Amino acid sequence: MEDIFDSVVGRAAGISSSHPLTGALSEREDILRLTEASHDAALKPEPSGGLSHSERAALACRMCLLNFDYELASHYQKMFSETEASIADPNFYGGDDTRLKAIIVHTDLITRHPEDATAGHITALKAAGVMESDIVCLSELIAFTNYQARLTAGLRLMTEA
Numbered sequence: 001m002e003d004i005f006d007s008v009v010g011r012a013a014g015i016s017s018s019h020p021l022t023g024a025l026s027e028r029e030d031i032l033r034l035t036e037a038s039h040d041a042a043l044k045p046e047p048s049g050g051l052s053h054s055e056r057a058a059l060a061c062r063m064c065l066l067n068f069d070y071e072l073a074s075h076y077q078k079m080f081s082e083t084e085a086s087i088a089d090p091n092f093y094g095g096d097d098t099r100l101k102a103i104i105v106h107t108d109l110i111t112r113h114p115e116d117a118t119a120g121h122i123t124a125l126k127a128a129g130v131m132e133s134d135i136v137c138l139s140e141l142i143a144f145t146n147y148q149a150r151l152t153a154g155l156r157l158m159t160e161a
Helices: 008-013 022-026 029-043 054-064 072-075 083-086 096-111 119-127 132-160
Strands: none
Touching: 008 029, 008 072, 008 132, 029 054, 029 132, 054 072, 054 083, 054 096, 054 132, 072 083, 072 132, 096 119, 096 132, 119 132
């Protein structure tokens, strides 16, 4: 069980194998293991497609910052280079890069206000040159990272109880 608590979520939530929650979480060990596998699938797929591993990490960092999860953001900051640092900055909106701008706008929308998303937002991604396969990968990354941030927040609350 110790390897599960050495996962991204376990470390970000501050849970170790000696934590009192270990017993309860051992009943849901499969969820933590699958979350870790999903992390690798969303961030490090082979081949990476039109979103590099570094771009994915920068977008994940951005989402964590938008969710005020600085522990998870720190994890993702270690996964991208200085070239992608602006992508992680919630105050950067893509500059003159139409494709990047569309990706960031979509990422921010789904992270902050998913209920406002429409088919038109997917059309905007396509119009900006984002391939359909990359839209799917981006959607998976957005869904996973926001799930991960919420799971980590919930585990933190449990550790405080």
